[in-house]
Amino acid sequence: MSQAEVKPPPPVVEMHDVSITFGAVRALDGVSLRLLPGEVHALMGENGAGKSTLIKALTGVYTIDAGRVRIDGVETQFATPAAAQRAGISTVYQEVNLVPNLTVAENMLLGRERHRFGRLGPIDRRDMNRRAAASLQSLGIDVDPGSELGSHPIAVQQLVAIARAVDTDARVLILDEPTSSLDADEVARLFDVMRRLREQGTAIVFVSHFLDQVFEIADRMTILRNGRVVGERLVAETTQLELVQLMIGRDLQVLERLDQAAHEATEEAAEQRLPVLSALGLGRKGSLEATDLTLYPGEVVGIAGLLGSGRTELARLLFGADAPDTGELTVKGSSGRRLRSPRHAIDRKLAFCSEDRKAEGVFEELSVADNMLLGLQASRGWLRPIPTATRSALVKEFMAALDVRPADSSLPMRSLSGGNQQKVLLARWLITEPDVLLLDEPTRGIDIGAKTQIQQLVADLAEKGMSVVFISAELEEVLRLSHRLVVLKDRRKIAERPNRGIDINDVLEIITGEPGGVAEKERADA
Amino acid sequence: MPEILRSGRAIGARMMAHRLFWPLAALGALLVVNLIATPTFFNVRIQDGHLFGSLVDIVRNGAPVLLVAIGMTLVIATRGIDLSVGAVAAIAGAVACVYIVESPADGAAGAAVIAVSMALAVCVALGLWNGFLVAVVGIQPIIATLVLMVAGRGIAMLVTGGQITTVNNDAFAALASGHLLTLPVAALIALGVFAATQIVVRRTALGLLIESVGINPEASRLAGVRSRTIIWTVYVFAALCAGTAGLIIAANTHSVNANSLGLWIELDAILAVVIGGTSLAGGRFSLTGTLVGAMLIATLTRTIPNIGIPAEANYLFKALVVVIVCLLQSPKARAVLQRRREPVPTSRGEVVA
Structure with missing residues (x-):
């Protein structure tokens, strides 16, 4: 270990051993987080890992049950988000919480309007526009402060929200999924603004599901899984593969190993049967590129992919929960068109369990x-x-x-x-x-006992001839149950192969495009 | 002794926790107030084989509001609302009266039957229109039915030619003032519709599907519920109920005034539903609650002149009673009442991760 040649500045935020419990669920379990001034700190983890809860614990939305929060070394506990904001911690959420029919300047100075002739005088719009223009310019955001906020695209509105947050002297800026609805150019603009803020010494928390973006902008990251911190890394010293392994984790519980040999037998038999469902070029703009998929009776098809890879979208298109714009769907040989509504799908003996119970x-x-x-x-x-x-x-x-x-x-x-x-x-x-059962994250957020029972049930159903599509963020579970594996990435199917002799590293390799063995070795050396 | 006291208190607490406790208590209180003001208030006598008395009047006069409120209950249970019921009532009254006046034998029972059937057929069409706007076009119910609330009065005016149309038809008048088995026909119609609706929604799966659409529209869609049909059905039913109410009102006055028939009846109906414990947010509904709510409003309307409150203060008094009942029913007020006895655990926000 090289002892710090440059001593890092003292952290502006230190959360130590923070826990939050909701009823019987431990949403955060002894989580620690430190934010340094002038860094972009990525908060990583799958859905339900505790990212949002952590942010809300820091900003006073939730009361923490145990642990300490220090701001500039002083122990603090914010009672309300407003208190956090006064202390210089601002949050910009995915949906912009501003008023679309006010002007950009009015939005930026909302609640801090400038008046002429004292507090009861009329609002001084010219002065407000001037002030807004100045702070927008300092961030390199080119927007007319007198224009109506709602007339701008979401990306610009988001930048205005950031400018507003920074204008209230934010020393910590939390960006929760800021890029999820932005295109590449807009992301580049946002990153420019973030870099400027970093140079000015602001600590930025960046939450995103897009790995490439995290690796482009972030300096350090904290990785969460199931409400615990599983690692804090410097981005420069971490590979994408390593990060994904940390995020997804290894299912350490010893579950009854389902008989792999039986799987293969069923699978070979399946290929001789008629498909129960086949989709050809099924897709929908903005949610999934044209995808082919064939399901046979008695087999479990596992869908692997990270959040946002299109795994939920695929299930919804198959079921008609979202109407596809392209492709064909044939159910049981009846050369059908694609399904337009869940009602049609159910009449054709499909069933779909949504991830959002x-x-x-x-x-x-x-x-x-x-x-x-x-x-x-x-x-x-x-x-x-x-x-x-x-x-x-x-x-x-x-x-x-x-x-x-x-x-x-x-x-x-x-x-x-x-x-x-x-x-x-x-x-x-x-x-x-049903003949086809589409299960989207059927085991998320449930206890181990129920989880095992559901997994067993899926295996039994397939054995009785049902065709099951099994989607899960836990690769281990997908690999354990499925006969065939479909891998999605960036809203596209990138691989499909029989589940024979594949392990998690192989799947991660397919997803990240990096060899898995290397990272594994490095970890062993460390 | 303390044993008895304690169990008595437990029963009392359980009664107070019941959804309909406060509306029923208010109804009882109003009746007592009336009894004090007029000691003969509860007297019921039979004259010419008909039942007469203040209590009978209350049920008879409350029939239109009860009818409208029954339809409104189902609409509200689907997360909707129907503001057009007053206008629909006016159109139904107008169609029936104008038909009777213009038919060659305007005193014949046959003319009344055809007139009523035509009016109800028109109501089905109006309900289909509302259902179309809500279920197919996807307009918010409050806006969608506002269209007919405003336009409906115009339609009724067109039908009557802007005149107050007076009819002379005994069969038609019997809808309001007639008696059957000693009971007023209007009350029998309303209670009959109540009973039939109660049976249909609870014996078929209609009630369950209405509630599922109201509780969680998206989950209903994914479970394959034909929400569109359900929503359409309840709006047509609400229009039919409103039309029947309009016919009773018109029959009561032997005339129709397109401007005033059923004016503000939607507000009374919505109040009856809310007092009866059905949430405006949709979901679980209680027709029995609506019955109690409608009777409370009818009793209130009767009480005001009976205890000598000047007509000008009419609405103010009504509002006061309604506010008190709603307050007593609200979960927050209940929590306050309960806190005196035991600490109430505060519920926490759901897990967001």
Whole structure:
């Protein structure tokens, strides 16, 4: 270790051993983070790793349960976001929180308007425009301060939001997914502004899912997984592969190893069968490039790829949840056109469990039984209610088969844990007896026990002849379950191969385009 | 003794926690107020084989609001709202009255039957229009139904030619003032629609699907619920209910005034729904609650003159009672009431990661 030749400046923010618990879920578990002035610090991690929670803990949105936060060496705990802002910590969120029908200058000085003749006098627009122009110019942002904010593209609005944040003497600027809706030129402009701010000594927290951007702009990064810090690295000394390995992590739990040989047997048999679904050039502008995919009965197709690679988009296009603009979809040989709505898809025996359980799956106020039967009932229409006897038989059967707990189907869905809600949603689809089951992150955010049960269920269903598409951020899980592997990157399918003798490093190699063995060796040496 | 006290208190607490406790308590209180003002208030007598009395009047006069509120309940449960019900009531009344006046035998029962059928058919068309704007075009319900709220009065004016149309048809008048098995027909229609709706929504899957659309539209879509059909159905049903209410109102006065028939009835109906505990945010709904709400409003309307409140203070008094009931029902006010007895755990925001 080379002892620092240049002593780093003292950190402006130090979070030490911070924990936050929501109910039974530990959202942050002993997380430490330090931000130095004049650096771009990337916060990395998959969905649910705790990035947003960490930001909200720092900015006073959440109260921390344990741990310390020091700002300039002074222990602090912000009660509100406004307090954090006063202390010089500003956040610019993905959606710009400004007023579109005010001018750029008015937005920048909102709440700090300049008046003539004292505080009660009229607003001095000329002075406001002058001040706004000056601070925009210092950041190299070329916008007329007198123009209406809403007339500019999102990218410019974002720059204005940053200018506003900096204008309130922000020493720490948090940018949460600033580039997700920007094109390449706009990203370049944003990075120019970020570099200027860095030179002025601002500490910038940068959250992004785009690895290339992180490697271009960031100096240091903190990597989170499941609410814990799994590493703090200098960007210059880290490879993309290493970063992805840290983000995705190794599933250390010892799960019953599903029989690989059986997989291969099924898979070879599958190739002789007729496909149950085949998509040709299926795509949608801005979400997925034209993609081919064929599914056979009795096989699990795993979709691997990082967040934003298009894995969710693929499932949604197959199901008609988003209408595709190109391509053809044939279900069970019936040369069909692509599906325009979930209703069509369900009629053709498709089923789709969304990754967003809360927003797109559960009905919190309805009972567990109603949640379970809703898919079947929707297919029958309102005039043909499910007979009471069938109802209770189905509910009883699936409560037991999926081990839903507590075993009381009259409880409101809201009172169940995430894992049990997921089981109820799976039951909803299994009751409709689908041929194709599209599972998007079915095991995310649920406890280990439920997770194992769901994995086992997927294997069993395939064995009984169902065709399953399994999407998960955890490569280990995808590899364990699937017979065939489809790899997506940057909204494009980049590889498809049988799951024979592939390990995580091979998949990471495909995704990053870097040889996996090297990083592995370096790590062993370290 | 303390045993009994404690269990009594537990039962009391459970009653107070019930959704309909406060509306029912308010209804009871109003009735008591009336009884004090007029000791004969609860008297019911039979005259010429018909039931008469203040209580019967309340149910009879509350029939239009109850009808409109039943339709409104289902619309609100889908996260919608229907502001056009007053105008639809006016159109239904106008169509029926104008048909009766212009038919050759304007006193015949047959003319009344055709007139009522035509009016209801027009209501179906109006409901389809509202449903089209909401479910197909995707306009926000409050705006979509505002169109017909404003235009509907104009349509009713066109139908009546701007005149107050008076009819002389006993069969039609019987809708409001007739009696069947000693009971007023208007009340029987409203209660009949209530019972039929209750049976249909709870015996078929309509209620469940309406609630699912109201609770989580996106999850409903992904679960394959035909939301469009459901939404269309409830708007047509609401228009039919409003039309029936309009017919009863017109029959009551033997005339139709396109400007005033059913004016502001949408507000009374929405109030009845809200008092009954159905959230304006959609989702779970209670038709029984709506029944209680509608009866509360009808009783209130009756109470005001009965206890000698001047007509000018009418709306103010009504507003006061409504505010009190809504306050007592609000979760925050309940939490405050409960905190006196036990500390309430505060719920925390959901996990955002």
